[in-house]
Amino acid sequence: MNGGPTFVGLQRWLQRLRVMTAKELLQLSRDTPLMVFFVFAFSFNVVMGGGRSGFELKNAVMHVLDHDKSNASRELIGRFKPPYYILHGVEGRPEEAMRMLDRGDVMVTMDIPSGFEKSLLRGEPAAVHMQVDTTNSSLGLLAASYAQQIIGEYGSEAALAGLGMDRQALEHLPLIREEQRAWFNPNQNNAWFFSISELMMMTTLLTILLSSAAMAREKERGTIEQLLVSPLTPMQIMLPKVLAMTLVVLIGSMVSVFGVLGPVFHLPIKGSLPLFFALTALYGFTSSGLGLFIATVTRNLSQAGLLGIFLFVPIILFSGIHTPHEGMPRWLHIIVLFNPLAHYIDATYSILLRGAGLDLIWDSVLAMALLGGTLFGFGVRRFRRQFE
Amino acid sequence: MNAQRIFAIIHKEWREIVRDPLSLTMAFVMPVALVLLVGFGMTFDVQNxxxxxxxxxxxxxxxxxxxxxxxxxxxxxxxxxxxxxxxxxxxxxxxxxxxxxxxxxxxxxxxxxxxxxxxxxxxxxxxxxxxxxxxxxxxxxxxxxxxxxxxxxxxxxxxxxxxxxxxxQPITLETRYLYNQGLKSDWSVPPKLLMFILFFAPAFMTSLRVVREKELGTIFNIYTSPVTRVEFLVGKLAPYVAIAMVNLLILWGIVLEVFDVPFRGSVPLFFGSGLLYVIATTCIGMLVSVFVRTQVAAMVISLFITFVPALQYSGLEIPVASMGTEAQVIAHLMPAMHFTRIIDGSFLKGVGLAVLWPDLALLAFYATALFGGCFLLFHKRVRQ
Known part of the structure; x- marks a missing residue:
């Protein structure tokens, strides 16, 4: 074969790819509820997602039984303040406080004994009691340790004041102070984090489910037989489905970035947007590859959907959006290496917020490409074996 | 309502389920696998x-x-x-x-x-x-x-x-951890996964059922049959409610036996509210199913409207009281938050109807309202 026919062959190959991709897009666009959902998912939904609260101690409702009713006890209570704590009240009997905990009206109750101020003034130890609802163990622990910190600080200030040391005197003590700075998001704006993570969740949901559905539907309806008797190769049948989905999420991401992240949340984009969109295209390929793989091991939409969810749930939960990677058990770290979303998230936050370039995120890019390539390759192979 | 016709629909639906053994197996295996994987793996503790x-x-x-x-x-x-x-x-x-x-x-x-x-x-x-x-x-x-x-x-x-x-350090703080003295995240996460999994799994499975008949055209058999709308809906929903209840029982057993979480509340209250909850979640799937025209749309939309709220607006991650105002409004519009409170109350807190009755009443309300919604949206006539 010389260069000519190969070139014609390539042209024909690309043309088939284009026609089939157009077919996929047309099919999607004719599903009105689905199209409405697309628009919603990448616009209003990202706005709503940006307003979420993260996992932190916030507005922990606290009820105090103040048996001392002194300046010292009021001063201490005053230090439990928003955003961490909300004061529910300072009256009542212990049984009532217990009932509030049972009902879930309050998360913490604190008991300040009578004679609290007197003990402090005399330099004697005083004990404060606290009850914490730990049905949510992580938050319960945070609530207790923040309280420990507040009370510790208050105690040593009171003690130093008792020793006759005022603010001036503190300058002549060997204190260790901190100057804290949070890089990349100095005002700790939750919306920057959650709007991006919402966008990535939507991308994942759509690519996995829609690409597996696109394939499973052809199997269920039997239209796959028509495609198989056509001159199309398995690659030409499967690749367009991936391309169509990638294109859809790419457009969706652009809508979110230019329509929501910038105008609504004033996200300062530190890194290169083209790099981010290229990464999104790669992620689209990887997770549609997963979707197609699902479709090749199942027979109908219901099976494909169930298997899709089964993979989707851990992909989302162990991506780093909802739970921190660092806290996960060891065995899970190995599983997370195979989670394409975890790599996409690492790389995306690095590009958009931390201003990283390809030199710093190449490992995530490589991992996504390997995963996507392998899944897609497996998919095409299984497809060939099933039908040829 | 004619019981015989309802049973006929249930029978037909059950046949269809049994003839797709892979889907049926997954309907039971998936929740178990998820509760084990997520229950052991998910921790909100920030460490290392x-x-x-x-x-x-x-x-x-x-x-x-x-x-x-x-x-x-x-x-x-x-x-x-x-x-x-x-x-x-x-x-x-x-x-x-x-x-x-x-x-x-x-x-x-x-x-x-x-x-x-x-x-x-x-x-x-x-x-x-x-x-x-x-x-x-x-x-x-x-x-x-x-x-x-x-x-x-x-x-x-x-x-x-x-x-x-x-x-x-003149002040000492003596802290008592209530309900979960060991601060085990193994006690705190798995019970709430019952709420989480039984929100999206039943909704997802049900969401395909009517729209599938629409896609395949078999829905016309229903349109032309004497079966009424209520009979049809009850017959379609019942098998999925049954599957979800069996799942609830299995998952409950896993939480008790594998994760060793104490159950201190009332068993009838827990399963009674569980029944109302899965009726509500299957009805959400049914609502999607009568609303959309393709199975693909049903899959995506049902998963979206159940998974995201079950994760973010249910009290799984953070208590509803700690959420922002808008998030609290969304949380109150969903049955998930109430079932979470019943789960917390029944497993770790050991409180009963005296404390939990408002949540039980609201679950009953959601189950009724969502079924009513399905009834209003489902028609035996083709609408253009």
Whole structure:
């Protein structure tokens, strides 16, 4: 074969790819509820997602039984303040406080004994009691340790004041102070984090489910037989489905970035947007590859959907959006290496917020490409074996 | 309502389910696998935070201070940095979450009874985690600072540090952890996964059932049959409610036996409210199914409207009271939050109907209202 026919062959190959991709897009666009959902998912939904609260101690409702009713006890209570704590009240009997905990009206109750101020003034130890609802163990622990910190600080200030040391005197003590700075998001704006993570969740949901559905539907309806008797190769049948989905999420991401992240949340984009969109295209390929793989091991939409969810749930939960990677058990770290979303998230936050370039995120890019390539390759192979 | 016709629909539906054994197997295997995987894997605790120290002083005191971080279980020490320029790429790539910079003359300043200031740089890209890490670091620095003062005062005033400590820390906090004394996240997460999984799984499975008949055209058999709308809906829903109830029972057993979570409440209350809850969630799937025209749309939409709220607006991650106003409104519009409260009440808290009746009443309301919604939206006539 010389260069000519190969070139014609390539042209024909690309043309088939284009026609089939157009077919996929047309099919999607004719599903009105689905199209409405697309628009919603990448616009209003990202706005709503940006307003979420993260996992932190916030507005922990606290009820105090103040048996001392002194300046010292009021001063201490005053230090439990928003955003961490909300004061529910300072009256009542212990049984009532217990009932509030049972009902879930309050998360913490604190008991300040009578004679609290007197003990402090005399330099004697005083004990404060606290009850914490730990049905949510992580938050319960945070609530207790923040309280420990507040009370510790208050105690040593009171003690130093008792020793006759005022603010001036503190300058002549060997204190260790901190100057804290949070890089990349100095005002700790939750919306920057959650709007991006919402966008990535939507991308994942759509690519996995829609690409597996696109394939499973052809199997269920039997239209796959028509495609198989056509001159199309398995690659030409499967690749367009991936391309169509990638294109859809790419457009969706652009809508979110230019329509929501910038105008609504004033996200300062530190890194290169083209790099981010290229990464999104790669992620689209990887997770549609997963979707197609699902479709090749199942027979109908219901099976494909169930298997899709089964993979989707851990992909989302162990991506780093909802739970921190660092806290996960060891065995899970190995599983997370195979989670394409975890790599996409690492790389995306690095590009958009931390201003990283390809030199710093190449490992995530490589991992996504390997995963996507392998899944897609497996998919095409299984497809060939099933039908040829 | 004609019981015979309902049974006929149930029978037909059941046949279809049984003839797709892979789907049926997955309907039971998937929830079990998820509760095990997520129950053991999911923890919200922020620990092993990758941290590095840039020690510009290199003195005994600075090393002591750094060791408070190195020895803490909350941090994963990634070594000492040699130069400030190393910081930026490591934070940008997400390899480090926090860097402590100890200034030159740290020891000399403290020995001269002057306050010393360390710099803390945090990766703020994950704001909630950054705030928690900030809290850890402040707590460690606070303790170091108090020790430093105690050491100084004992030197200048001639008292021992053991005598001084209680003087400097006059208030002790005695904390009692209620309901989950061991602060086990194995006790805290798995029970709530019942709410989580039984929100999206039944909704998802049901969402395909009517629209599938629409796609295949078999719905016309129903349109032309004498079966009424209520009979059809009840017959379609019943098998999926049954599957979900069996799942609830299996998952309940796993939470008790595998995760060893105590169940301190009332079994009838728990399963009664569980029944109302799965009726509500299957009806959500049914609503989607009568509303859309393709199975693909049904899959995507049903998963979206159940998964996201079950995760974010249910009290699984954070209590509803800690959410923002809008999120609280969304949470109250969903049955998930009420079932979460019943789960917390029944497993760990051991409270009964006296406390939980409002949640039970609301679940009953959701089950009725959602079924009513299906009834109103489903028509036996083709609408153009």
């Amino acid at each position: 935070v990758p941290l590095a120290v840039l020690d510009r002083d290199g003195s005994a005191l600075s090393r002591d201070y750094a060791h408070r971080f190195i020895d803490s279980r909350y941090f994963d020490f990634n070594g000492y940095l040699a130069d400030q320029r190393e910081i930026s790429p490591l934070l940008s790539a997400g390899k480090l979450r926090a860097v402590i910079i100890i200034p030159e003359q740290f020891e000399r300043t403290l020995r001269a009874a002057q306050p010393a200031t360390v710099q803390v740089l945090l990766d703020g890209a994950f704001p909630d985690r950054a705030r928690i890490v900030k809290g850890y670091i402040s707590a460690i620095t606070g303790a170091a600072s108090r020790d430093s003062i105690a050491e100084y005062l004992s030197r200048t005033q001639g008292v021992t540090t053991t005598e001084l400590r209680p003087l400097l």
